[in-house]
Amino acid sequence: MNSKVKVSNLQKKYNNNTVLKGISFDVDDGTIFALLGTNGAGKTTTLECMEGILKHSSDQIYINGKIGVQLQSSSLPEGIKAIEALKLFAMWNSTIVDIGLIDRLSLTSILKKQYKEMSTGQKRRLHLALAMTGDPDVIFLDEPTAGLDVEGRVALHEEIKRLKNHGKTIIIASHDMAEVEALCDKLAILKDGEIAFLGTVDELKSNVKNIYTIKLNLSSQIILDECLTCCYKGKIQDYYIFESNEVGDGLLELLTIIKNQNIDVYDIKIEHSSLEECFIDIARGNK
Template structure:
């Protein structure tokens, strides 16, 4: 793995309160790490240490061989940051903001990004006159205007409409294709599952689960929901034992069970339907969602 960011044993306290308690993670080129966790889990503190905004109490942070505290000037052009709450001067226009940030990164402003995020027609509008969603979109444009190799996105789609959210997802996917390493902190499970190559779930300052979205959802109870409806409803009243499944139950017109091996269970269901001379109307196999797994992990860990 060609790591762009490596974090080892990161610790940060505020007085007696331990916000980040020995966190390790790494992000490679072209990889998206989704950082999940309930409010107060330590995600933002961990990110702010990595971004150089906070000084960690312990631990090592390495961004392409540089330290965010010691090598701030060299790192600023490698890293793009979209803060959870960012702000610009109210009198600055959208175009001025693009020029301002590009000038500090010594690159050209990117009118194409303003266009894609629906900000081109707002070029002369002052920051104070933008809606919250427009401000968020501008913050994203400014975070990637210099084509960073490492991008931190903290709740990037909060406050965005559907179209902007979709455009942002497309931009993130493009950046990953171009080799940008991305750390995505979000509460949006669907977004995390869709975009992330790997996920880390933080709780009380620690990472309590880590892996690909499939690995995360497959661990724990890991039961897959199998629901079946038939034309004659002949399964409903029967005393059925399905392979690799817990005892089924009826939910409206569906026979439902939770399976440890959905392939075996489905095969068993089809055999039962055929044996009873019934006809299949609907068969659904649903993996546990990331949201369910997240709640399970956080409940167990807390």
């Protein structure tokens, strides 16, 4: 598969503060790539360097084709109507307004609305449509679903999948692991201006610990058996916290001890280590 985007040794400084410390990655043609990280990790700065908005020091940023950009913070003149903005962007791109795109992003009802009259979600959907005007080869989306309701998120996800199926390359900056897991083929996790993880979603999943957390709210203090196979992690508020590789065996063992000590169980909570927890561990430098 050919690389549509190549970034080599990207660096960015603000005065004496280095915010990007020589990051490198490739994005293949027709794939969805995510940049993840906590606030301040460098996601938006990386995108804006690639988009040509920010000056930078880099061995090379290579993008094969025309780009479309949806910024994290965008604005239009307050009095402009949605249809006017769409026509203006279409004219700049020597094309016509894409009626199908208007339908897919549920913009029909706001075409005659002025920008100042639109909700946050409506503005967000309009910005997305403008970014996709002119049939770009590479599309940059910075926190694309921020401010969207459930219907808007679903519509956007469907549009992103459709674009991929038509051979487009999409680069998303996000902190939403559920969104990334649902959409993306490959991702980079940034930490303090460096890449802490680069790989596929499946490769990230392989880092997820197969550990279950068992939380028990009990009527009285439990006396733990020294041979207990579960790992006792302590007590948080009213809950005793245990970890186990096997939730069935671990819970059965605990309930047997509780029964033998005539303790009542008020509540049981069972949680499995998630992809989001893995992301947080990497982003915080715990892995």
